Amino acid sequence: MNSNSVILICGGAGFIGSNLVNRFLSLGSNIVIADNYSRGSSLNIAKYLANPAVHFFEVDLSKRQNVKNLFQYAAALGDICEVWHLAANSDIPLGVENPDVDHKDTFLTTFELLIEMKKYGIKLFNFASSSAIYGDFGDLRISENSGPLLPISNYGAMKLASEAQLSAAAEDFLVRVNIFRFPNVVGVPATHGVIFDFINKLLLDPSTLPVLGDGTQQKAYLHVEDLISAMLTIHDRDIEGKVEVVNIGPIDDGVSVKFIAEKVVERINSKAKIIYGTSNKGWVGDVPKFKYSVDKLLSYGWSPKLNSEEAIIKAIDEIALQFEI
Amino acid sequence: MNSNSVILICGGAGFIGSNLVNRFLSLGSNIVIADNYSRGSSLNIAKYLANPAVHFFEVDLSKRQNVKNLFQYAAALGDICEVWHLAANSDIPLGVENPDVDHKDTFLTTFELLIEMKKYGIKLFNFASSSAIYGDFGDLRISENSGPLLPISNYGAMKLASEAQLSAAAEDFLVRVNIFRFPNVVGVPATHGVIFDFINKLLLDPSTLPVLGDGTQQKAYLHVEDLISAMLTIHDRDIEGKVEVVNIGPIDDGVSVKFIAEKVVERINSKAKIIYGTSNKGWVGDVPKFKYSVDKLLSYGWSPKLNSEEAIIKAIDEIALQFEI
Numbered sequence: 001m002n003s004n005s006v007i008l009i010c011g012g013a014g015f016i017g018s019n020l021v022n023r024f025l026s027l028g029s030n031i032v033i034a035d036n037y038s039r040g041s042s043l044n045i046a047k048y049l050a051n052p053a054v055h056f057f058e059v060d061l062s063k064r065q066n067v068k069n070l071f072q073y074a075a076a077l078g079d080i081c082e083v084w085h086l087a088a089n090s091d092i093p094l095g096v097e098n099p100d101v102d103h104k105d106t107f108l109t110t111f112e113l114l115i116e117m118k119k120y121g122i123k124l125f126n127f128a129s130s131s132a133i134y135g136d137f138g139d140l141r142i143s144e145n146s147g148p149l150l151p152i153s154n155y156g157a158m159k160l161a162s163e164a165q166l167s168a169a170a171e172d173f174l175v176r177v178n179i180f181r182f183p184n185v186v187g188v189p190a191t192h193g194v195i196f197d198f199i200n201k202l203l204l205d206p207s208t209l210p211v212l213g214d215g216t217q218q219k220a221y222l223h224v225e226d227l228i229s230a231m232l233t234i235h236d237r238d239i240e241g242k243v244e245v246v247n248i249g250p251i252d253d254g255v256s257v258k259f260i261a262e263k264v265v266e267r268i269n270s271k272a273k274i275i276y277g278t279s280n281k282g283w284v285g286d287v288p289k290f291k292y293s294v295d296k297l298l299s300y301g302w303s304p305k306l307n308s309e310e311a312i313i314k315a316i317d318e319i320a321l322q323f324e325i
Numbered sequence: 326m327n328s329n330s331v332i333l334i335c336g337g338a339g340f341i342g343s344n345l346v347n348r349f350l351s352l353g354s355n356i357v358i359a360d361n362y363s364r365g366s367s368l369n370i371a372k373y374l375a376n377p378a379v380h381f382f383e384v385d386l387s388k389r390q391n392v393k394n395l396f397q398y399a400a401a402l403g404d405i406c407e408v409w410h411l412a413a414n415s416d417i418p419l420g421v422e423n424p425d426v427d428h429k430d431t432f433l434t435t436f437e438l439l440i441e442m443k444k445y446g447i448k449l450f451n452f453a454s455s456s457a458i459y460g461d462f463g464d465l466r467i468s469e470n471s472g473p474l475l476p477i478s479n480y481g482a483m484k485l486a487s488e489a490q491l492s493a494a495a496e497d498f499l500v501r502v503n504i505f506r507f508p509n510v511v512g513v514p515a516t517h518g519v520i521f522d523f524i525n526k527l528l529l530d531p532s533t534l535p536v537l538g539d540g541t542q543q544k545a546y547l548h549v550e551d552l553i554s555a556m557l558t559i560h561d562r563d564i565e566g567k568v569e570v571v572n573i574g575p576i577d578d579g580v581s582v583k584f585i586a587e588k589v590v591e592r593i594n595s596k597a598k599i600i601y602g603t604s605n606k607g608w609v610g611d612v613p614k615f616k617y618s619v620d621k622l623l624s625y626g627w628s629p630k631l632n633s634e635e636a637i638i639k640a641i642d643e644i645a646l647q648f649e650i
Contacts, residue, residue, distance in 0.1 A: 161486030
């Protein structure tokens with residue numbers, strides 16, 4: 001990569017996107033951050049925009065003309081060599097209530113990016129997919145080859161739809177598609193997620209922490225720094241075919257919501273009372289239990305620095321500091 | 326079912342849809358055929374519309390207001406007890422050239438049907454999916470559990486997207502989703518497909534049959550009568566969960582395009598010269614080789630009356646008669 005190349009980071013003002021921008025600063029390429037600030041924020045990227053190689057374009061990526069404008073803008077800066085797509089709806093319950101949300105923000109964003117990429121002959125697509133595409137496998141450990149894929153949220157459905165559209169595009173014009181199936185990711189700058197929500201609730205009412213579900217939901221959590229290093233490991237490898245699908249996650253089977261609630265209370269206000277719900281699901285579309293195989297990724301030589309417990313504890317502290325607590 | 330119930334058959338004027346209408350005539354339910362006549366034809370259903378229980382509503386199922394109108398029309402006839410969705414784009418190369426085609430006709434039709442079904446509390450969805458959702462597994466035999474799902478056409482991608490959206494809807498409000506993963510299906514009234522195309526070509530130029538691809542593509546073919554009986558077998562079974570995914574196909578591994586070309590020439594004009602292409606794919610998005618496991622369906626007690634060879638030979642004759650040859 002060089003000063004004439006452009007890396008397009010969609011959703012680059014969001015939680016994971018802004019961490020990726022940070023990591024790419026040293027590459028010497030131009031970086032174009034595309035975001036509509038729906039979840040992302042100018043605060044997350046203000047410090048990067050001081051760098052003359054970093055550019056920002058505000059855009060709703062689900063709209064064809066807007067995406068066209070984005071590519072015109074980015075192409076004027078140099079050759080667009082690859083696209084990273086991390087923009088999506090991140091409010092899963094909202095997407096279940098109104099399917100248009102995930103169709104538009106989680107699927108059409110991918111769909112419209114592909115339309116423009118084909119025109120420009122851009123051949124490398126990096127996609128933030130999700131463990132949500134698998135649905136509920138209960139006690140079975142989920143590998144990249146597991147099926148059938150029966151997502152239980154519209155978010156998971158539209159991430160799977162995006163994967164499918166990318167796979168078809170690889171047959172048509174892309175030469176490499178990296179599909180990163182994310183676990184739950186924690187760290188800063190937090191914009192949503194369980195820790196963020198718990199701290200927000202305690203700021204509103206320091207005496208009580210109401211928890212959706214009975215607290216038994218068990219999930220794996222990866223710290224965003226480990227996620228970024230995993231994505232770059234996958235990105236930098238040669239592969240045989242055109243489409244690389246990889247589960248990313250910690251090696252352990254995760255922690256319970258109860259563990260997270262207790263650690264948040266410990267950090268923010270140890271006198272707060274935790275009140276649990278009665279369902280083993282936090283909401284419609286929540287997968288209560290989840291065992292993830294990351295053997296493929298481990299075979300690439302990557303390993304996480306933090307396990308789920310350590311990632312949660314570190315992130316609680318980081319997010320508390322973000323709230324200036 | 327009774328005279329107050331309504332079965333909605335989307336794509337009911339098409340090849341498979343009209344065969345389904347025929348099979349449902351004896352049930353005593355009202356049947357509403359929804360079709361936009363893009364591939365379907367009034368000729369396919371004229372004889373059924375003479376029956377007072379059969380109704381037709383012309384509609385583009387990808388448009389929200391139109392689907393709303395359809396459900397108002399159908400609900401006025403009785404309780405809509407289930408939806409069969411067989412409408413889709415069926416021109417795979419066209420969908421690869423213009424992704425909007427499959428997004429609209431293959432995916433949004435499913436998406437918009439679900440929006441209205443939720444409003445009306447209709448809980449049973451029968452979906453015509455496709456082996457195209459699997460992509461190219463080469464020599465591996467494909468079962469319902471095979472993965473990863475990497476379709477190589479936008480048609481396959483948008484069928485998979487539909488499956489995913491249905492799966493999420495089952496978590497939300499549907500109580501039963503039958504996902505039929507179709508093989509290549511042959512029979513009449515033919516509207517598209519390899520036999521239909523070959524006969525059409527020979528009508529234009531009786532001396533030559535140009536074939537896309539080198540003729541080695543090997544696929545399994547099921548006769549539409551066997552397909553209908555398979556769907557009804559699956560439909561009538563009780564299952565444990567809410568989503569039933571089943572491969573439908575013959576037991577054999579299919580026949581080559583060369584076999585079909587030779588049999589068509591034999592039937593239509595034995596002096597015609599067959600001219601093959603050079604690629605082992607007929608077009609971008611064509612899966613050259615395909616081994617399908619139908620063990621799950623066989624375990625339900627179904628078995629096909631015809632194998633691939635017999636289905637092709639019978640369908641060639643039926644389609645030739647349809648062309649009045």
